[in-house]
Amino acid sequence: MLKIENLHVSVAGKEILKGLDLAVRPGEVHAIMGPNGAGKSTLGNVLAGRDGYEITAGTVDFGDKDLLQLEPEERAAEGLFLAFQYPVEIPGVNNTYFLKAALNAQRKYRGESELDSMQFLKLVREKLRVLHISDELLHRAVNAGFSGGEKKRNEIFQMALLEPRVAILDETDSGLDIDALKMVAEGVNHMRSPERAFVVITHYQRLLDYIVPDYVHVLAEGRIVESGDKTLAHKLEQHGYAWLDERRVPERATP
Amino acid sequence: MSAPLLLQELERGFAALSGRQRDAAGLGAARREQLAAALADGLPGARAERWRHTSLRALERRAFSPLPASADIDAATLAAIPGPRIVFVNGVFAAALSQLDGIDGVVAMPLSSALETGTARDVDFLARRFEAADETFARLNAAFALDGLLLQVGAGVQVAEPLALVMLGAAGDAEHAVHLRHCIQLGDGARLTLCEYQLAATPQAHLVNSLMHLHLRSGARLDHVRVQAEDAGATVLARSDVVLGSAADYRRIDLEIGANLSRHELNVALQGKAARLSASGVLLADGRRHVDTRLQIDHIARDTACELTWRGLAADRGRAVFHGGIAIRAGADGTAAQLSNKNLLLSANAEIDTQPVLEIHADEVQASHGATVGQLDEAALFYLRSRGVPEQAARTLLTLAFCRVVLDGIGNESLRERTDALLSARLLQVAA
Numbered sequence: 001m002l003k004i005e006n007l008h009v010s011v012a013g014k015e016i017l018k019g020l021d022l023a024v025r026p027g028e029v030h031a032i033m034g035p036n037g038a039g040k041s042t043l044g045n046v047l048a049g050r051d052g053y054e055i056t057a058g059t060v061d062f063g064d065k066d067l068l069q070l071e072p073e074e075r076a077a078e079g080l081f082l083a084f085q086y087p088v089e090i091p092g093v094n095n096t097y098f099l100k101a102a103l104n105a106q107r108k109y110r111g112e113s114e115l116d117s118m119q120f121l122k123l124v125r126e127k128l129r130v131l132h133i134s135d136e137l138l139h140r141a142v143n144a145g146f147s148g149g150e151k152k153r154n155e156i157f158q159m160a161l162l163e164p165r166v167a168i169l170d171e172t173d174s175g176l177d178i179d180a181l182k183m184v185a186e187g188v189n190h191m192r193s194p195e196r197a198f199v200v201i202t203h204y205q206r207l208l209d210y211i212v213p214d215y216v217h218v219l220a221e222g223r224i225v226e227s228g229d230k231t232l233a234h235k236l237e238q239h240g241y242a243w244l245d246e247r248r249v250p251e252r253a254t255p
Numbered sequence: 256m257s258a259p260l261l262l263q264e265l266e267r268g269f270a271a272l273s274g275r276q277r278d279a280a281g282l283g284a285a286r287r288e289q290l291a292a293a294l295a296d297g298l299p300g301a302r303a304e305r306w307r308h309t310s311l312r313a314l315e316r317r318a319f320s321p322l323p324a325s326a327d328i329d330a331a332t333l334a335a336i337p338g339p340r341i342v343f344v345n346g347v348f349a350a351a352l353s354q355l356d357g358i359d360g361v362v363a364m365p366l367s368s369a370l371e372t373g374t375a376r377d378v379d380f381l382a383r384r385f386e387a388a389d390e391t392f393a394r395l396n397a398a399f400a401l402d403g404l405l406l407q408v409g410a411g412v413q414v415a416e417p418l419a420l421v422m423l424g425a426a427g428d429a430e431h432a433v434h435l436r437h438c439i440q441l442g443d444g445a446r447l448t449l450c451e452y453q454l455a456a457t458p459q460a461h462l463v464n465s466l467m468h469l470h471l472r473s474g475a476r477l478d479h480v481r482v483q484a485e486d487a488g489a490t491v492l493a494r495s496d497v498v499l500g501s502a503a504d505y506r507r508i509d510l511e512i513g514a515n516l517s518r519h520e521l522n523v524a525l526q527g528k529a530a531r532l533s534a535s536g537v538l539l540a541d542g543r544r545h546v547d548t549r550l551q552i553d554h555i556a557r558d559t560a561c562e563l564t565w566r567g568l569a570a571d572r573g574r575a576v577f578h579g580g581i582a583i584r585a586g587a588d589g590t591a592a593q594l595s596n597k598n599l600l601l602s603a604n605a606e607i608d609t610q611p612v613l614e615i616h617a618d619e620v621q622a623s624h625g626a627t628v629g630q631l632d633e634a635a636l637f638y639l640r641s642r643g644v645p646e647q648a649a650r651t652l653l654t655l656a657f658c659r660v661v662l663d664g665i666g667n668e669s670l671r672e673r674t675d676a677l678l679s680a681r682l683l684q685v686a687a
Contacts, residue, residue: 048637048641049637049640049641050637050641051633051637071640071646072637072640072641073640073641073642073643073644073645073646073649075641076640076641076642076643077643081641082641084638084641087638088632088634088635088637088638089635090632090635090638090639090653090656091656091659092653092655092656092657092658092659092660093639093652093653093655093656098639098642098644098652099642101644101648101652102639102642102643102644103643105643105644105645105648106643109643141656142638158642162642162643
């Protein structure tokens with residue numbers, strides 16, 4: 001479904017990703033862990049199509065599409081979702097209006113009929129109920145004046161509404177208290193399905209207590225240096241990332 | 256040096272006006288004098304300080320017919336503007352399109368009727384002399400204006416329904432110079448919502464020169480929304496001279512989103528103690544449009560306040576010019592003045608000139624001003640696109656959001672929604 005091969009990415013002339021490989025199949029949850037500066041956020045941003053990253057080598061296939069050839073909005077419509085580490089505040093743009101515009105643009109791209117206001121609101125209410133989110137978020141401008149927790153809730157709500165095929169969560173746990181963390185995890189777990197995959201990028205093992213991954217990968221110095229099951233996350237938690245340096249494995253592990 | 260073609264043609268046109276038109280209400284001499292003054296001083300050139308950023312060189316070589324010429328307009332053109340309303344087509348009162356019945360406590364009539372039947376006192380404002388050499392268009396207005404809106408809201412009268420003043424341009428056998436003169440007075444404690452529209456019924460390249468006098472007496476409140484969405488070929492010169500009495504409250508919003516060349520001068524005198532002004536607006540200069548707004552706010556009495564919030568957008572090869580002048584006179588202590596002018600430069604070939612000017616001669620005043628020129632927030636743009644919103648739509652959404660602070664100031668909900676829709680539709684045409 002999502003297949004990354006030998007991905008090399010530079011930012012301002014400095015190589016950040018140095019031959020990253022990752023294959024994600026439908027239904028799987030992959031956790032990507034790693035120390036600061038390993039390239040975790042770069043990976044999320046490059047997949048979503050943010051400007052400012054130079055891809056010097058490698059390929060990313062998404063379904064039958066060459067992901068790197070698509071505009072960000074096309075990637076979204078193809079079913080890729082990035083939950084931002086730092087969701088952007090956009091004063092003056094109403095959250096509901098924005099989400100309706102986004103959902104209908106995606107539907108139009110896929111040749112589906114656009115939802116009218118009634119249909120859209122019905123869908124919104126359904127998603128809010130499942131996620132236990134108050135509809136107060138809807139009446140405000142996108143993320144404007146939201147607390148850190150509210151911003152992350154809004155990301156999860158958007159994900160639930162847009163129903164992506166692959167959702168990338170970029171350090172969604174950073175800065176969250178335990179209640180917000182549980183809410184995020186519940187949202188993700190509720191959406192787990194045989195057709196949908198998740199890539200959960202995180203610095204800490206804590207989130208993975210609530211979103212139990214099928215695979216854990218360690219990203220260090222621009223590539224995946226270790227892969228395993230969920231027990232790998234616990235090992236990292238116990239020994240710290242320094243432990244990796246002692247037993248760095250040269251081969252690239254792909255599940 | 257002979258007068259430019261524009262003025263020569265107007266002078267010829269003046270001679271062609273009927274004596275009855277020229278001399279109505281005993282104004283013949285005043286009209287001739289103002290025309291002569293305009294011809295003597297010519298059009299303001301590059302050295303005229305108040306016209307430094309707006310060149311009239313292309314305009315002065317054009318010829319416009321000053322003879323009134325109405326045109327038939329399909330009433331459907333006005334479907335989006337509910338009554339009560341007063342409509343002028345190419346500067347001539349259009350009775351069939353206007354609905355002025357049944358507004359209690361309000362006297363509303365076209366200037367043309369007052370000139371024919373009214374007393375000289377009703378139209379004495381027409382005799383005002385414009386002394387400065389660069390007031391060419393006000394002088395031309397004084398010479399030529401034969402129509403406009405006369406509106407008086409009686410003391411204590413609260414008008415619930417917004418009143419629309421609509422100026423429509425329609426194609427005819429010539430390019431016309433249209434001169435309209437409006438005078439609006441609110442008595443003590445009166446309240447009114449006025450929406451003023453300058454629109455194109457059909458594509459044309461007229462010159463529209465309108466001058467509005469507004470007087471709010473003690474405790475009166477006027478909510479005023481003005482939308483200038485003229486044809487891309489049209490030239491619009493608008494001037495509003497406002498006098499605010501004590502504790503008068505004037506809230507105004509201007510959308511300058513049309514015309515080829517647009518110049519708006521808003522002069523407000525806060526004459527009475529504790530008078531308040533809120534004036535906001537959006538300037539949109541796309542294509543090859545030149546949009547110039549010049550505010551001159553004069554705090555004369557103490558404890559007066561103004562809040563000026565303007566947003567400028569320049570795209571393609573457009574140019575937006577904003578001058579925010581605030582003077583706080585000696586004795587106007589306790590005055591609060593606030594000016595914010597933020598601009599978005601949406602293309603490398605567009606231009607924005609912004610100049611806030613504060614002149615303070617009083618004590619204990621609070622005054623602040625800020626002007627910025629920036630671009631769309633790339634992070635916000637990416638965020639919207641990452642959710643599936645196509646790039647152009649995302650840019651439009653962010654551009655509209657940038658103007659939201661202005662639109663949010665419209666108190667009347669249906670008027671706000673209508674104005675919002677107008678601006679949204681217009682922004683869709685902008686290649687941001």
